[in-house]
Amino acid sequence: xxxxxxxxxxxxxxxxxxxxxxxxxxxxxxxxxxxxxxxxxxxxxxxxxxxxxxxxxxxxxxxxxxxxxxxxxxxxxxxxxxxxxxxxxxxxxxxxxxxxxxxxxxxxxxx
Amino acid sequence: xxxxxxxxxxxxxxxxxxxxxxxxxxxxxxxxxxxxxxxxxxxxxxxxxxxxxxxxxxxxxxxxxxxxxxxxxxxxxxxxxxxxxxxxxxxxxxxxxxxxxxxxxxxxxxxxxxx
Numbered sequence: 001x002x003x004x005x006x007x008x009x010x011x012x013x014x015x016x017x018x019x020x021x022x023x024x025x026x027x028x029x030x031x032x033x034x035x036x037x038x039x040x041x042x043x044x045x046x047x048x049x050x051x052x053x054x055x056x057x058x059x060x061x062x063x064x065x066x067x068x069x070x071x072x073x074x075x076x077x078x079x080x081x082x083x084x085x086x087x088x089x090x091x092x093x094x095x096x097x098x099x100x101x102x103x104x105x106x107x108x109x110x111x
Numbered sequence: 112x113x114x115x116x117x118x119x120x121x122x123x124x125x126x127x128x129x130x131x132x133x134x135x136x137x138x139x140x141x142x143x144x145x146x147x148x149x150x151x152x153x154x155x156x157x158x159x160x161x162x163x164x165x166x167x168x169x170x171x172x173x174x175x176x177x178x179x180x181x182x183x184x185x186x187x188x189x190x191x192x193x194x195x196x197x198x199x200x201x202x203x204x205x206x207x208x209x210x211x212x213x214x215x216x217x218x219x220x221x222x223x224x225x226x
Contacts, residue, residue: 043217103153
């Protein structure tokens with residue numbers, strides 16, 4: 001059973017606009033959340049993370065928001081650039097155990 | 112560091128044949144993971160090693176799959192016999208296991224096609 005869900009398989013955004021990628025989880029024991037970015041023919045690379053004691057973490061153009069009561073997190077990319085076109089995976093961790101990944105959302109940023 | 116190295120990058124094999132995927136983790140990383148990526152299930156964990164010891168292999172699909180980590184610098188994932196439904200991209204990842212320095216480092220993956 002999928003404990004981390006990314007319900008949007010794909011998203012298309014115009015360059016310069018905001019991209020919002022969503023992720024829901026079911027396991028209330030998850031206490032650390034990560035986003036990974038994947039280009040074709042490459043492995044996923046770590047992008048940004050957030051601990052459950054926070055509700056926001058920002059790194060340059062990337063911000064992750066966590067809503068624990070809703071078991072929901074989102075990744076905001078502002079402004080979006082064509083080089084951001086990739087598959088984005090949401091992942092969750094339970095006390096340092098192996099990560100649970102969602103199915104991914106394919107982001108296309110158009111010029 | 113060269114990162115996590117997987118070989119081969121691509122493998123095409125006939126149903127029933129044995130397939131061995133290889134992984135060299137980053138030196139100093141004490142955790143190693145094998146994941147499989149498919150359209151239907153996304154990235155699913157197959158097995159997890161810590162200090163060369165298998166911790167959880169509950170994600171291994173069935174007895175046809177086996178994984179070993181004979182030392183800190185090498186791991187294999189073997190499928191015998193292979194079936195068409197095993198076709199997927201298999202990723203190896205390693206980590207130091209510390210939350211503050213989390214970030215698994217993934218290899219580039221092995222794309223397996225079983226015909």
